Amino acid sequence: MKYTPQTAIDKPEKDPAKKLAKSGKVVGRKTVPPGEVRIIGGLYKRSKIPVASTPGLRPTPDRVRETLFNWLGQDLTGWRCADVFAGTGVLGFEAASRGAAQVLMCEQDPVLADKLKVLQTRLKAGTVAVERGDGVSLLRRASPASLQLIFLDPPYESTAFEAALKAAAQAIASPGFVYLEAPKPWTDDELAGFGLKVHRFGKAGAVHFHLLVKETKDMPGA
Numbered sequence: 001m002k003y004t005p006q007t008a009i010d011k012p013e014k015d016p017a018k019k020l021a022k023s024g025k026v027v028g029r030k031t032v033p034p035g036e037v038r039i040i041g042g043l044y045k046r047s048k049i050p051v052a053s054t055p056g057l058r059p060t061p062d063r064v065r066e067t068l069f070n071w072l073g074q075d076l077t078g079w080r081c082a083d084v085f086a087g088t089g090v091l092g093f094e095a096a097s098r099g100a101a102q103v104l105m106c107e108q109d110p111v112l113a114d115k116l117k118v119l120q121t122r123l124k125a126g127t128v129a130v131e132r133g134d135g136v137s138l139l140r141r142a143s144p145a146s147l148q149l150i151f152l153d154p155p156y157e158s159t160a161f162e163a164a165l166k167a168a169a170q171a172i173a174s175p176g177f178v179y180l181e182a183p184k185p186w187t188d189d190e191l192a193g194f195g196l197k198v199h200r201f202g203k204a205g206a207v208h209f210h211l212l213v214k215e216t217k218d219m220p221g222a
């Protein structure tokens with residue numbers, strides 16, 4: 001797997017909410033999701049993904065996705081991935097677009113899950129499988145060390161972060177990556193209990209995004 005040197009993408013700004021305006025309309029201090037987002041790379045590049053007006057639905061901004069897949073090296077050929085709080089599915093479909101061999105998507109909301117299945121059919125994304133249900137349970141059922149990439153993007157008000165990280169840590173291979181999007185930064189001290197460590201970190205407005213790896217004895221500071 002290709003490791004890309006970390007680069008700073010965030011610049012000081014008086015109003016952080018403005019940074020998310022490119023991905024959605026800002027009303028007061030809240031960002032209203034855009035009506036659609038686009039896949040930014042790979043086989044399905046420029047394909048439109050509709051964004052439903054569902055409370056808590058918050059698609060990952062374009063520039064965050066661009067940075068993430070730069071970190072991952074763009075080409076995910078052969079990777080087995082899981083997007084367990086799928087929402088719009090933009091992260092999972094982005095992975096499939098870049099060659100992932102399998103992308104498991106899980107979404108608890110029945111309306112959103114149905115939209116994911118419709119989109120999977122429209123894109124003819126044969127490597128994508130959509131499941132309605134609890135994403136943490138999906139990770140718990142996964143064979144240990146069976147996935148190369150897991151996307152964790154729970155609703156910000158969710159209490160599932162700890163359970164999701166614990167389940168992801170047992171399902172992820174080494175080398176492999178866990179992408180975590182959260183309303184706050186997670187430190188190595190907080191992640192140590194799950195056996196994970198921050199490999200890359202970035203911030204865009206209210207979005208704190210992390211690329212995590214398993215902590216091993218040969219890692220500096222482990």
